[in-house]
Amino acid sequence: MTQVAPATHEVEAFLYYAPVETDDSDLVDYDGLDPYWALSDLLINHFDGYHELETTVDGEPVTIRFTYSKSGFTPRPSDNVGGDRLYEFEINVSGEGERKCDYNISPRYPNMLNSDGEPTTTAFDHTEPDEGVSVHCQPSNLDVDEIPALLPRALFELADDAGVGLYHGYFDEPFAGRLTAIERYLRITRAMNEKLIGTGGVLERMAMLLSDASGTKGVLKWDNEKVRGHHHVVRHGSESARNLISQHCLGGQIKSYLPEHPEEFTEDDPLYHPKVGAKFVAGRSQTGAVDWDDRHDVVDELDERLLSVLSWADVPIEAGGTTYVADDHFEASGTADPVPIHSDPLPQLETEQEHLLLTCLRDMTPSDEEIVQELAMDGGQDARDLADRTDYSLSTIYRALDRLEGVVTSDNGHVRFVSQKLRREIRAIVEEVDSLIENAADRAAEIVDYDVRQSASSAFDRWMRKYGAEFQPPESDDDRPRIRVDTVLSEIKYTSSPMLEDAVDEMLTAWQRDGRDVATLLEAIVEASVDGDRRQMPVRNLR
Secondary structure, three states, rough: OOEOOOOOEEEEEEEOOOOOOOOOOOOOOOOOOHHHHHHHHHHHHHHHOEEEEEEEOOOOEEEEEEEEEOHHHHHHHOOOOOOOOOEEEEEEEEEEOOOOEEEEEEEEEOEEOOOOOEEEHHHOOOOOOOOOOEEEEEEEOOOHHHHHHHHHHHHHHHHHHHOOOOOOOOOOOOOOOEEEEEEEEEEEOOHHHHHHHHOOOOOHHHHHHHHHOOOOOOOOEOOOOOOOOOOOEEOOHHHHHHHHOOOOOOOEEEEOOOOOOHHHHOOOOHHHHHHHEEEEEHOOOOOOOHHHHHHHHHHEEEHHHHHHHHHHOOOOOOOOOEEEOOOOOOOOOOOOOOOOOOOOOOHHHHHHHHHHHHHHHHHHHHHHHHHHHHHHHHHHEEEEHHHHHHHHHHHHHHHHHHHOOOOEEEOEEEEOOOOOHHHHHHHHHHHHHOOOOOOOHHHHHHHOOOHHHHHOOOOHHHHHHHHHHEEEEEOOOOOEEEEEOOOOOOOOOOOOOOOHHHHHHHHHHHHOOOOOOHHHHHHHEEEEEEEEEEEEEEHHHHO
């Protein structure tokens, strides 16, 4: 079966048009602002400021609306616009279903002044040529390459309707541009969506484990007020993207959501089931907007992240079956260009935080214990307030922060746990004992389910941490040991996932290094996701 193909939901982009040199180094024979004045003439002189047209483009019925608005720029003395601000032209193209695009076309030239007559800057200050038009594009349910292609088609339809000519080179293709947002989505059944939004689901785990990402901010938000699963979103930055998948760098969102009025839809309507999307947001990315020429790389990164997150939640990522629900714009069909599926980093992140917690708890002083207990109960507070509440000096607080590095941090004097997961683990300990955190290391070891004294020396424990695995001994003489592996494995070479055969070989070697009988492990059952398929396999058959 082939990998399911996500669809594009929303995009925001800025495209720049101007005369540029051809391959023969000849300059296109028009001035940079000619397209702007041509549209001004078409709208004002031929359509009296507004026009609406119903036509077809490539066989698709569309409605085109053409109007104007005032810009934030002051005209030059030579600009005969009859007002104190330049106009911008608004073109809306609405197709079948929810396919549409809003284009805002605005002039650009050197030394522009804002509406107050003050100098201002534009993207054209950093491009060559420095005069032309900027087009702000806000489409829905259009592929990225349809955005620049639809604009000239709409303009020519308008010009033809007015009976005037329009130079075909004006909006032939942008010479540059930038992408500021794009969302790729799938639609899955409500039942399957529980693996994402439920307690302990992948969205909650991501928010808990990524909350210690240095230099970024993130948040998990949910809205179940109208119906469960109405809107759940994890917002993240570039560093969190890299923690999830090392090659990724785009900040944005992972979200699951239903329409604005979900109660209006029945189970036989596709809109009854939620969209699951991965979105790039320039404001959450360290590099900001992305060059228009790199748009396909952005789409690939979002598809990799979206499908990988689904696989981490044990949601099938193959087309067909009953997981995905087609709608007017998402076909739920297979893709001809599958993207790599990356292994789940969350078990490893969880293990690293738990080991860090154990190390810090074993070495805590009495003052550290009281400080940690105080933070566990309220989540975080100013260092001076923490000193007052614990009756310790401010210098004692900061010395404790140095000892607890990696578990507790200070952001401009606000002291908190580096992640919500660590706070939750500590609070569970605090709530279970009546006094301060006594025997903290032993209790934490019980939580993470391994013995502190053996963890450092056990090769098999190290293997389990590497692959996010859990060992379950047999419950009776007739039962077999079971090994649950949370890392996504593969039987296909040249993927980013660890090979199933290699993981099993490492497991048997580690078991033997601990002085244990390999024959015992050969009788065990391994449960793991292999290339998107959750399997239960006897170890003996995997050698």
